Amino acid sequence: MTGPERGASFSLLRLIDRLSAVFAYGAAAAVILLATSVFIDVVGRTLFSSPLTGTLEMTAYWWMPMLTLLAFGYTEQRQEHIKVTILLDALPLRMRQIVEGTFGLVATALVMALTYYAAVDALESAQVGQTTASSPPIAIWPFKFVAVVGLAMLSLQAAATAFRYFAGLLPDRQDAELDGDTL
Template sequence: MITRIVESLSQWVAKSALVLAALFLILMALHVTLDVGLRYFFGKSFTGTLEFVSFYYMVAVVFLPIAYVELQREHISVDVFVGRFSPPVQLAFYLFAGTLGLVYFGMLCYQSYLDAVRATVRQETAMANFTFYLWPSRWALPVGFAAMCLAILANMIKAVHQRQAL
């Protein structure tokens, strides 16, 4: 029961973050294409294209889909030595690695959450020739890291339920 709930929630969160990242990727492509087109044909460009691409689009495209990649088990892994052990030992190593991942991404989530709150309270901006708010982009990190923790937990529960490392 709990396995299904955590797995369903994790799938939904990861896919939602992936769709959001894909939308930011499409927006980035359109924004840059429009900027280049305007510059090429009319000698003008959008103000702030570099800022939007650097601080909004790229951050979302990098940090939001990491949970989906984890659920698909597509992150880089090397199991040269562990692959030679028996399945119970492999499961133990997998659970140990998952626990380390939960601690690591949990700490990243916590710290990036504190940074996002601080940036939001201060209405953080970047130096530009216009007012460019940075604080909204700060929220992509804790969201991505929290989704990653949920994905790791779901994979760990799945591994225990199947009694084998994923």
């Protein structure tokens, strides 16, 4: 890879990493909103005998999907997803990078397919204005698009991770040696 190509590649990687961090802030905001709505519900129920209507639905259909799906890309960037490396640890570093890069490409393709099907579902849900069956009904269709955005970010980050493996940037030699020693 020549200088300009390498610079463009690394700029794109930095952009994907920054987007993952922004999405992680969205996940953090969802945690705060979840805690706030549950707090208001508990205080209202206990002190005023008037719970916050729709708390369970908001938690299940709004906040939980946001806090999980928006954090996936950031977790992938930091390589903090759970993975079993017992066989990979036995490989020489370059072979491990090739194998993990290949797995990253497979994961990217699978998550892109999942993103597509989530988008189809979100569009159908928006078309009918999907709500919960509760009274009053709570709109859930807008939050289906959070799944699409979160999965799209995960697929971008998985592709970036695969590139890093193929480019020899992951795992760091020291990290690879430490992984084998920590088992």
